[in-house]
Amino acid sequence: GQNIDQPTEMTATEGAIVQINCTYQTSGFNGLFWYQQHAGEAPTFLSYNVLDGLEEKGRFSSFLSRSKGYSYLLLKELQMKDSASYLCAVRDRSSGNTPLVFGKGTRLSVIA
């Protein structure tokens, strides 16, 4: 089975840096995704990690450590529009029924 944990809520200040953590337990890890979801809207893809290390894409970076079952999403120079939920999703090749399993999401509030 799979178990994905993320903090439920976080608050950060405009212009600051925030790190959203995700820990997972799977028997057949084969990649990790981060999605952004604004309230009432569809999730949109942010990043994908399958190898250890940091992937940088503009203001957003994602890190993966497979040995620790750990990932984080780093958001720099926070803007008000970054207020959203951030979903961690793990690809588990040992699972026949649910190839992509989502965490419950972290709701980020960016304040002035």
Added chain:
Amino acid sequence: EAQVTQNPRYLITVTGKKLTVTCSQNMNHEYMSWYRQDPGLGLRQIYYSMNVEVTDKGDVPEGYKVSRKEKRNFPLILESPSPNQTSLYFCASSLSAGGEQFFGPGTRLTVL
């Protein structure tokens, strides 16, 4: 424009009245999936389809049916809706199972 479309976007219905939520994608994706999203529970997979005429249950399939007669369409059918099926529903597609998923805009369903 590459997209996933869902209809209707909003629906209020009564218990027991059969309904269908349509989903269509124009990206020639093989994998399609339905999720429901409820507060505190995150995205939960209802059904998925690996290809035409191939469908399988996700984590919460009870009370739902699907079909995949064509590659682009993956309708979700509620034969006898009940109030516990009140939720926000998302259709998603990807090139392959576990790949980056593209989500439709969502359907907010209320069953009275």
